Amino acid sequence: MIDEAVRRVLTVKMSLRLLEDFLVEPEKALSAFDALEHRSLVLKIARESIVLFKNEGGLLPLKKDIGSIAVTDGIRAKVSEKTIVRYAKGCEVFGGTKEGFTKAVEVAKNSDVAIVEAWLPGEEGGNAVSGISTSGTPSIRADIPRLSGGSEQVGPIESIPP
Known part of the structure; x- marks a missing residue:
């Protein structure tokens, strides 16, 4: 390395x-x-x-008449007035607190679609992988936020059924 x-x-x-x-x-x-x-x-x-890792089942692009969405940031302007947009702040990436996980998981489970933003704080967010290709070694090593489990935190994504 x-x-x-x-x-x-x-x-x-x-x-x-x-x-x-x-x-x-x-x-x-x-x-x-x-x-x-x-x-x-x-x-x-x-x-x-936008980085799309997997478009399983043709989920994207989102349809305008979707029933409900769980989101971690503003999307209300992109969907119809009939769409219920549920918001949960979630948690900070660093700090070791689980505050916000439960609410974020609850909101995601009760929605047709969950949009989860996982980002490093400050300017490090854009530097998680160095170089032009994302196939290299990450220049910053961090769980975002501990999504891989095996720690004191339980990531909200692990708690959401597929």
């Missing part, structure tokens, strides 16, 4: 020609990675993107 991390860092440095001149000014190097317009573009792309 360390070799892979070093390889990624050196590849980026080489592509930016940072290895050709060892007298790099840190401010200039940082501006190449942390420009405001890049952050804005990345945020826009993330907000407009």
